[in-house]
Amino acid sequence: RKEVEQDPGPFNVPEGATVAFNCTYSNSASQSFFWYRQDCRKEPKLLMSVYSSGNEDGRFTAQLNRASQYISLLIRDSKLSDSATYLCVGARPYDYKLSFGAGTTVTVRA
């Protein structure tokens, strides 16, 4: 089983809609989590770090549920520019090995 799993989507939503998706992790040793955004044929870029209490950055909200071992990302008021693949990342503290999910593709249509 992969350490980090994501629903691949695609999530196809109209502009202005709210879209949310989850990422599950199997290794309880993972302590730090991140959401990265990757545009087609480009390198991933950090979108948000995920804190235990949940965190919000503008239209983006990330939550961590350690009991159920999942991380969520919610995008409000979707823009066309939000179209991308969103990668979930878990990090082990003792050797900082990072595990990536396969990504969730979001397409926002006009």
Next chain:
Amino acid sequence: DGGITQSPKYLFRKEGQNVTLSCEQNLNHDAMYWYRQDPGQGLRLIYYSQIVNDFQKGDIAEGYSVSREKKESFPLTVTSAQKNPTAFYLCASIGTGAGELFFGEGSRLTVL
């Protein structure tokens, strides 16, 4: 400006040839990583290094080799033993304190 530089950006090679991809960072980061990404797939870890002169195999290390002789540099060699080397290769680094993972722009290797 600090960052990670990968070269070459595009590379074509014949089957059976070894290829070395360069990765240099001036961020003073200790940990460096090499990932492979295939079309429509996520990132898979090839090798990672937490400190100079030390590195560990990732999930798909077979057919690859690395070295970490300097903190700034973490080159990846794709050997002829790698059965399906055509892919997008990404180098990344991270500082202490579990901060942001920075990526280079990637190297696209095509084996003909």
